[in-house]
Amino acid sequence: MKLKEITDILKATTIFQSDNSDDLTVQSACCADLMSDVLYYHASNSLLITGLTQSSVIRTAEIAGIKAIIFVFNKKPDSQTIELARQKNIPLYSTPLCMYTASGKLHEAGLQGS
Amino acid sequence: MLLNIKEPIEESFQIIGGNFTQAGEASTRLKHALFELGVDEKIIRRITIATFEAEMNVIIYAAAGRLHYYITPDSITVKVDDMGPGIENIELAMQEGYSTAPDWVRELGWGAGMGLPNMKKNADIFKIDSVVGEGTTVEMVINFP
Numbered sequence: 001m002k003l004k005e006i007t008d009i010l011k012a013t014t015i016f017q018s019d020n021s022d023d024l025t026v027q028s029a030c031c032a033d034l035m036s037d038v039l040y041y042h043a044s045n046s047l048l049i050t051g052l053t054q055s056s057v058i059r060t061a062e063i064a065g066i067k068a069i070i071f072v073f074n075k076k077p078d079s080q081t082i083e084l085a086r087q088k089n090i091p092l093y094s095t096p097l098c099m100y101t102a103s104g105k106l107h108e109a110g111l112q113g114s
Numbered sequence: 115m116l117l118n119i120k121e122p123i124e125e126s127f128q129i130i131g132g133n134f135t136q137a138g139e140a141s142t143r144l145k146h147a148l149f150e151l152g153v154d155e156k157i158i159r160r161i162t163i164a165t166f167e168a169e170m171n172v173i174i175y176a177a178a179g180r181l182h183y184y185i186t187p188d189s190i191t192v193k194v195d196d197m198g199p200g201i202e203n204i205e206l207a208m209q210e211g212y213s214t215a216p217d218w219v220r221e222l223g224w225g226a227g228m229g230l231p232n233m234k235k236n237a238d239i240f241k242i243d244s245v246v247g248e249g250t251t252v253e254m255v256i257n258f259p
Contacts, residue, residue: 034220036228039163040235044155052223059138060223063145063166065159080135 001026001111003068006047007093009105012070015077015092016085024091026067028114031103035060042066043114049102053077058084066090072099116187117151117258123185129172131198134222137173140181141166144192151185153258161190161256164236167229168194168252174219175199176249189238189257200246208234208242 003024007014018024030042031049035056038048044065050057051072058081061069068091071077076094077085085092095102107113125147127140145162153161165181172179176198184191201207208230215225234240237254244250 033223034226034228035223036167036226036232039167040228040232044159054134054222056134056137056223059142059166063138063141063162 001106001109003047003091005109006068006070006106006111009109010070010093010095010097010102012093012095015071015094016082016090018089018091020089021068021091024067026111028112029103029106030114031099038066039064041114046114047106047111049099049106051075051099053081055081055084057081058088058090061090062088068093070095070102072097072102117153117185119151119185119187123147123151124183126180126182129169129176129179129181129194129196131173131175131177131179131196133173137170138166141169144183147185148190157256157258160236161192164233164254164256165192165194167232168192168254170224171229171250171252172196172198174215174224179249187258189255191253191255193251193253195249195251197249200248201242201244201250202246204242204244 026047027045029047032038033052048066048069053075070093074096141162148158176196179196182193210231211227213225213227219225238257239255241253
């Protein structure tokens with residue numbers, strides 16, 4: 001699913017847009033607040049939906065091959081974390097929805113779990 | 115696919131306990147080195163996930179540690195040793211979900227008790243040795259198929 005479609009469904013605002021985010025597609029999505037769960041259970045080329053805004057999210061995304069991150073409850077990371085995302089070229093978005101609703105809407109639209 | 119390298123490649127990194135800002139730097143550098151060597155993407159993912167978990171354990175639990183990797187044409191060995199508190203019961207620590215991490219670590223998204231199981235899952239050979247009060251050594255070998 002295209003990232004543009006995902007952000008429309010989730011009414012998400014852009015925190016950081018990477019060079020290629022307009023054309024970026026993800027094959028699946030995962031939601032977690034524990035980074036080892038992301039590393040243990042989830043596939044690469046996926047979207048991460050999380051409530052955690054620490055820099056470890058960006059590090060984990062890079063290691064796990066996560067293509068984009070959506071923060072729930074309108075959460076936004078601090079400037080250091082955004083800068084790290086810029087360095088790693090990982091786009092960041094924020095949705096007003098909770099993790100359950102955000103995940104449900106994307107699943108309903110056809111995006112599978114990883 | 116065996117790697118076309120004439121001599122083994124190795125590098126060491128110092129890891130400082132509690133330094134979450136630099137967490138993952140060693141694993142990321144290793145990841146880029148493996149890409150340049152043309153290693154299969156799925157193998158890179160296994161290596162970097164296992165290495166990242168080991169790196170994070172030093173940052174979370176130990177005062178300091180060292181990460182060393184050694185690449186030959188047919189495998190990579192990653193060894194991480196730390197000056198940490200050691201693990202009292204390794205069998206228990208290897209169980210998924212078992213963790214002794216304090217709350218502040220969990221607030222940063224770590225301490226789920228999946229670190230050691232994740233290393234074992236991704237490595238072809240996984241060895242762990244620990245002495246309480248001295249530290250822990252983890253050695254992982256991942257073969258290039």
